[in-house]
Amino acid sequence: MGTSAPPGAPSQRLPPEAESAALARRFVRSALRDVVPELRDTAELLVDELVTNAVVHARAEVEVRVWAAEGRVYARIGDSRPERGLVPHDRHPYACTGRGLALVEELATSYGVHSGEDRKTVWFELWPDAPAPPTSAWETVGPCGRTVTVALDDVPYALYWAAQQQWEGTLRELVLAPSAADRAGIRPKELLAARETSQVLSACMTAAVQQEAPDTTTLSLAVAFPADAAAAAAALGQVLDRADMAARRGDLLTLPALPQIRAFRRWLLAQIVGQLSGRHPTAWTLVRGAPGAIPAKLAPWDASEVEAANVPTIAADDGNRIIAVNNSAANLLGWSAHDLVGRRLTVLIPEHLRERHVAGFGALLLTGESRILGRSIPMPALHHDGHAVPVRLAVQTQEAIDGRSVFVAQLTTTTAGPAPPYAPPGSRYATRAAPGPVHLPTGTKKARRVTVDRAVSEWLPLFADTSAALNSTPDLGERMRRVCHVLTQWLADWCAVDLLDHGEVERACIVHRDPHLVIPGGHLGRLPPITDTTKAPLPRVLRGAGPLLMTEIPAPGRTDNPLDARQLELVGELGGSTAVIAPLRGDQEVFGALTLVRTDDEAPFTKDDIPLVAELVRGIAVGLDNARQHQNTHANAEHLQRALLPELPRARHLELVARYVPSSTTAKIGGDWYDAFALPGGDTVLVIGDVSGHDLQAAVAMSTLRNMLRGLAVDRPEPPGDVLHRLDLASHTLSPRSTATCVYALLKDAGGTGHPNLHHSSAGHLPPLLVTPEGGAHYLESGRGLLIGMDPDIPRPSACDPLPPHSTLLLFTDGLVERRGQSLGIGLELLREYAATLARDSLDVFCDELIIKFGGDATDDIALLALRPSGRPGEGPATRVRR
DSSP: OOSOOOTTOOEEEEOSSTTHHHHHHHHHHHHTTTSOHHHHHHHHHHHHHHHHHIIIIIOSOEEEEEEEETTEEEEEEEESOTTSOOOOOOOOTTOSSOHHHHHHHHHOSEEEEEEOSSOEEEEEEEOSSSOOOOOOOOOOOOOOSOEEEEEEEEEEHHHHHHHHHHHHHHHHHHHHOHHHHHHHTOOHHHHHHHHHHHHHHHHHHHHHHTTSOTTOSEEEEEEEEETTOHHHHHHHHHHHHHHHHHHHHTOSSSOOOOHHHHHHHHHHHHHHHHHHTTOOOOOGGGOOOOTTTOTTOOSOOOHHHHHHOSSOEEEEOTTSBEEEEOHHHHHHTTOOHHHHTTSBGGGGSOHHHHHHHHHHHHHHHHHSOOSSBTSEEEEEEEOTTSOEEEEEEEEEEEEOTTSOEEEEEEEEESSSOOOOSSOOTTSTTOSSOOOOOOOOSSOOOOOOOOOTTSOHHHHHHHHHHHHHHHHSOSOHHHHHHHHHHHHHHHTOSEEEEEEEETTEEEEEEEEESSTTOOOOGGGSEEOOOOOSSOOOHHHHHHTTOOOEEESSOOOGGGOOOHHHHHHHHHHHHHOOSEEEEEEEEOSSSEEEEEEEEEOSSSSOOOGGGHHHHHHHHHHHHHHHHHHHHHHHHHHHHHHHHHHHSOOOOOOTTEEEEEEEEOOSSSOSOOSEEEEEEEOTTSOEEEEEEEESOSSHHHHHHHHHHHHHHHHHHHHSOOOHHHHHHHHHHHHHHHOTTOOEEEEEEEEEESTTSSOEEEEEEEEBOOOOEEEOTTSOEEEOOOSEEOOBTTOTTSOOOOEEEEOOTTOEEEEEOGGGTOBTTBOHHHHHHHHHHHHHHTTTSOHHHHHHHHHHHHHTTOSSOEEEEEEEEOOSTTSSOOOOEEO
């Protein structure tokens, strides 16, 4: 236990009160007044931490002994609770608890703890100029008496560590600041019992975790808890819930738990209480209804996963700063990834939404509640050049191994589809992640080499795993990556996929068996063109030869073909002794090549491997070709959808804003549309409509209907009802099986006053919403008629409503208000109430807030067209048009 205290060594007994830490500091300064200031200050700091620990954890009288001898400092802090052993924590910079023992470990020359039958003493020594004596390890004390083993399955260690830090930090504040406990409605006896239960729980969990492998990130623990601890654990949960409510009210300095931490803490305590009472265990991965908790996401957050993600991904810390971003997200928003790291997240948020973002982010941290965690929210992102990029934003939280909570956002564009990874900007496969460390999507196998002399039964798992990888995702880039993961586990040390893009070669994927190997980005992207005369393997395969076996791989300088030289440069950097290059054949053409490389001579590829490799690659090619064709069709459809979105006109004293958000659950093309254009006489036409269907056929029918309506409106100036009547006749003749809803509105000057009137007619569409500057809101119900395509002989009514200056007119499709299990009337009322609160916001904010509020849960496309007259000439802002 280190040097024994000499007779007469200064000592002081302190009560188990928060003030004892300050009394202990004064005592140390007095007892060591003749010691050099550096040692005295360090001793004061460490005694302060250890006395605080004793007050918080032992809750018994503390005895402090401090003395100096031969220039060295000795300290002993004792209490009468030996059963309350120390619970050392990992030394993480973001830890909010456990710093006391970490400081002792860092600053003391020697330290340790001794527990006797009726006393526990923590000690340390400070030696300024001598070798350190042997250091005692902290000892932990397990539960006393009869125990019951509780099974905690699929525990993410990082999440457990974050949850433990959070609740211990909360209890620490309540103990050291009694007024905080009073504000939380927690009585002293309840707090004392909760603190002791937390200490027992932490000690039991720490002992169980120490039995696991150090690098384990997902734990299945068998934890011995006191058999009678069920009631105490339930009471701890109640205290923590009350403390969490107080933190959300702002009554504590400690921030409330984030949703996933709160959900995990409740699951943990429920498992302890339930299993001690005889119930069966439930794994964390089976928990549902925990917003933002992602029970299936067990591994701790890792920046390399952001870099290697196959979708645009950005991670931010709790200070709202970007800490990781992949090239896919950076390219999408016009930045370099390096330039974004360290910036505030607001640099990617349009100015009119920044205040809302800051308020929402602050509310999440201060209340532990969020409107967007775990949901897909349509909203605009800000491009580096200033224009808005429509995206769907999905934010989740993850815990780093050091206990930090990290906010990970994935962005999917609403007007451009995903593409394979690793291509340079401007290529067909751009907007994907740059190369980074590889992480298997499922549990990894120990690499094994399958050769032709193996039994067929040993090849079957390779074929099965390859098939599973091909069927696991429709995305071409992700299919390539997952297939290559399988191949590097069973067949090769590394592999690469090259794709032909209109005669040009792009290296789209490189995967190495070593998940920590970083592959330089220079090997990816556009490669030199194919030549017809070379006999080099890769060009020959891309022209249709193969599979080809390479048993001797030359140096890069031994070829005069640029494409072959790039291939040999890659082999030279990653290593390779033998290789097989096989063509990827589609229905009518070769669309790429797959290169498999082994880097050692233990089991080189031989000609006997070629038939089985050829059969394997044939199946891989079919799966990749299907994904390629699906992606091309998907991209073409989205480009068509984008082309169908019109440019809005400019009109004096009139502001127009439009939004289009494809459904997140259906094909990103459909029959919703908006339109606005000026007639020859100067009137402005506004249209919103929806053709039935969510596919390419619906988009074509919508385009036809929109163009017919444009022609009819320009051909003959008529009331809106008459225009829709003619449209119905034309649609019935040209597209007799098509039905659609539509609002046709005409904005006319009201007798030269500068205040426009809205003449409008509806063909079965939802009514326009008019919001006044004072916050009133009502629907324009008049002028309603049947859907287009129902009965072209029935006359259609027209209606006229004035538009007050600075009022807001909203035309919208049903995707904004229709929800499964909710009546349309409720949806319309919710929209009316919320729109009224936005009456004085800018038109951009007005539209974006509606999309954020109602678009996250939408299962249908959403189109909005908003209009705001500025008033008389010279009154209000100049006309703005945005889409």
